[in-house]
Amino acid sequence: xxxxxxxMFLAETIEELTGRLEADIAGGGPYDRRVFxxxxxxxxxxxxxxxxxxxxxxxxxxxxxxxxAYPFAEALEMIxxxxxxxxDLPAMDDDDYRRGRLTNHKVFGEATAILAxxxxxxxxxxxxxxKLVQDPTPANAKAIAVVAHAAGVHGMVSGQMADMxxxxxxxxxxxxxxIEIHKTGKLIQAALVSGGLSAGASDEELxxxxxAGEAIGIAxxxxxxxxxxxxxxxxxxxxxxSDHENQKATYVSLFGMEKAKQAVEExxxxxxxxLGRFQNSSGALLRELMLSLVGRRK
Numbered sequence: 001x002x003x004x005x006x007x008m009f010l011a012e013t014i015e016e017l018t019g020r021l022e023a024d025i026a027g028g029g030p031y032d033r034r035v036f037x038x039x040x041x042x043x044x045x046x047x048x049x050x051x052x053x054x055x056x057x058x059x060x061x062x063x064x065x066x067x068x069a070y071p072f073a074e075a076l077e078m079i080x081x082x083x084x085x086x087x088d089l090p091a092m093d094d095d096d097y098r099r100g101r102l103t104n105h106k107v108f109g110e111a112t113a114i115l116a117x118x119x120x121x122x123x124x125x126x127x128x129x130x131k132l133v134q135d136p137t138p139a140n141a142k143a144i145a146v147v148a149h150a151a152g153v154h155g156m157v158s159g160q161m162a163d164m165x166x167x168x169x170x171x172x173x174x175x176x177x178x179i180e181i182h183k184t185g186k187l188i189q190a191a192l193v194s195g196g197l198s199a200g201a202s203d204e205e206l207x208x209x210x211x212a213g214e215a216i217g218i219a220x221x222x223x224x225x226x227x228x229x230x231x232x233x234x235x236x237x238x239x240x241x242s243d244h245e246n247q248k249a250t251y252v253s254l255f256g257m258e259k260a261k262q263a264v265e266e267x268x269x270x271x272x273x274x275l276g277r278f279q280n281s282s283g284a285l286l287r288e289l290m291l292s293l294v295g296r297r298k
Contacts, residue, residue: 005281006288013056014049016066020074024127038108038116039123043081045099050220050293051076051187055195057289058209060282061275064199071131072143072194075124079151080187082120085113087160121151143197150190159183166249176254177218184224185217205277212274216290219267222260223293225250229257268294 002010021043028036052073059069088095088103089110095103105113128144149155159182166175192209201209229252251260268290275287 002292003288006285006292009057009285010053013053013066017049017052017070017073017077018044020070021077024074024078024123034108034112035115035119038104038112039119041107042085042098042104042116043078043120045101047099049077051080051191053289054188054191054213054286055198057282057286058192058195059199061278061280061286062196062199062201062205062209063280064195064201068135069195069198071127072147072198073191075128075147076187076191076194078120078124078127079147079156082117082124083151083156083160083187085117085120089113092160092164139197139200143194146193146197147190150186155182155186155190156184159186163248169249171249171254173254176249176251179249180218180221180251181214184221185214188217188220189213208274208277212271212290215267215271215274216293219264219271220293222251222264222267225252226257226260226264228252264294 025036025039025043055073055076056066056069059065084098085104087093088098089105096106097103103113104116108116125144125148128147132140132144151157159179162175162179163183166179189210190213192213193206196206196209228250251263255263271290272287275283275290277283278286
């Protein structure tokens with residue numbers, strides 16, 4: 001249960017974000033309408049919008065504005081959505097449902113789903129680049145670099161590759177940590193840091209956001225592993241047990257459920273400690289949001 005303040009902030013922000021994303025993907029004509037429809041289908045499927053919310057709260061916690069942070073927030077949601085489209089493909093996790101609906105390739109076909117993911121990824125950088133053209137500061141340029149680093153072969157792509165390589169094999173705790181940090185943690189970390197950069201955060205503030213992002217990214221991924229065992233289709237909107245079915249290495253399979261839940265709590269506390277330096281109301285909302293992720297059921 002979240003506070004009234006956080007609930008109102010989330011409702012307002014998600015409504016604003018949805019409007020901005022709708023505008024970003026408006027377009028398409030008689031020859032390319034299908035790819036725009038496929039992009040829209042997944043981008044507007046709902047979800048927690050966690051990464052953009054973290055971006056905006058980080059900016060506000062550092063004394064910035066939503067308007068300055070929104071291009072990075074929008075871009076991160078596009079990148080996250082592209083990753084889900086590709087992750088669900090038969091060549092990857094081969095999932096039929098996402099957020100309670102058929103996955104993109106089940107509706108539009110594999111080829112269109114691949115192109116929709118490609119379209120969202122490149123559009124994300126177009127949106128951030130427009131911000132840089134309007135406000136060509138080193139901080140905005142660095143924010144784009146941070147997002148690119150997290151989304152690419154130094155982040156999410158390598159994490160996904162390592163996750164696939166770990167199927168049907170025994171892995172070390174070090175390998176598992178690499179997967180968790182890169183597959184999920186890096187993009188969450190980039191959400192906080194890019195928000196801070198858009199607000200002109202100090203080096204000390206950026207360091208705290210970076211450390212908090214790593215911790216909450218790990219906690220978020222471990223909680224996903226837990227929910228794949230303990231959750232339900234009604235809660236998660238997708239089939240359960242896919243990690244076990246695909247023989248994926250997870251924190252639960254390696255260490256057991258009790259230690260997995262303990263690790264979520266420990267990493268969340270590490271994130272909260274780093275975020276303690278942000279004492280304004282937005283910092284408080286950011287910490288509350290972090291705490292709410294520990295007990296989430298979806």
